[in-house]
Amino acid sequence: MRIAIFSDIHGNLEALQSVLKYIEEAGITNYICGGDMVGYGANPNECVDIVAALDCPVVMGNHDHAALGLTDITYFNPTARSALLWTREILTEERSRFLKSLELIYQANNLFLVHASPHHPEQWEYILSLESAETNFGYFKEQICFIGHSHQPFFVMLTPERNVELITENPLHIQENFRYIINVGSVGQPRDGNANSSLAILDTKEKTVSLIRIPYDIEKAQEKIINAGLPHSLAHRLANGW
Numbered sequence: 001m002r003i004a005i006f007s008d009i010h011g012n013l014e015a016l017q018s019v020l021k022y023i024e025e026a027g028i029t030n031y032i033c034g035g036d037m038v039g040y041g042a043n044p045n046e047c048v049d050i051v052a053a054l055d056c057p058v059v060m061g062n063h064d065h066a067a068l069g070l071t072d073i074t075y076f077n078p079t080a081r082s083a084l085l086w087t088r089e090i091l092t093e094e095r096s097r098f099l100k101s102l103e104l105i106y107q108a109n110n111l112f113l114v115h116a117s118p119h120h121p122e123q124w125e126y127i128l129s130l131e132s133a134e135t136n137f138g139y140f141k142e143q144i145c146f147i148g149h150s151h152q153p154f155f156v157m158l159t160p161e162r163n164v165e166l167i168t169e170n171p172l173h174i175q176e177n178f179r180y181i182i183n184v185g186s187v188g189q190p191r192d193g194n195a196n197s198s199l200a201i202l203d204t205k206e207k208t209v210s211l212i213r214i215p216y217d218i219e220k221a222q223e224k225i226i227n228a229g230l231p232h233s234l235a236h237r238l239a240n241g242w
């Protein structure tokens with residue numbers, strides 16, 4: 001079985017459509033979504049609708065949470081904050097109801113999914129170092145944990161000798177007695193210097209996880225952000241993937 005795991009769409013309809021087209025053309029019919037369907041981009045309602053229609057496991061992201069008014073957004077930077085306030089205005093009640101229904105974690109078939117960190121799912125911590133990855137391996141029991149949140153894709157493994165290591169091979173080969181934290185990157189606002197959308201494909205038969213990059217119509221997404229009256233920096237950053 002192959003499963004597409006994607007996260008951090010952030011209202012970028014063009015990016016989401018390209019990613020889903022790739023998944024469909026690859027013949028993959030299983031999906032998992034790591035949250036943050038809204039915030040930053042110009043099409044939050046449309047992105048929520050598309051993800052809801054996939055009828056797949058979805059966890060709550062910090063921007064989804066904040067769009068519902070459940071998070072104090074004073075800790076958001078000014079740009080993220082103004083995008084959030086815009087999103088709150090435009091998000092319909094029906095879409096809010098869908099976001100409200102989401103859980104913070106999903107666990108099944110030896111997989112764990114959380115938007116930010118297994119340690120404190122509700123505190124939206126970032127896993128940006130091997131030290132924090134090591135801590136987090138203690139807070140889930142499944143072999144693989146998929147995350148999003150930082151918009152920076154990576155593979156980290158815990159060896160049977162309890163060493164925590166960054167893996168640069170792609171695809172990653174899943175080994176018995178090893179455990180993994182995998183950041184699937186961002187569909188709608190990559191921040192690793194590569195402007196293409198990011199997602200992961202888990203192949204349970206081949207025992208691999210591939211990180212894939214998909215180009216999309218960035219100019220169209222930028223134009224919509226500017227026309228919506230959102231901060232221009234949110235449009236500009238899409239072009240260079242930061």
Ligand code: ZN
Nearest residue numbers: 008036063149
């Ligand atoms: Zn995000």
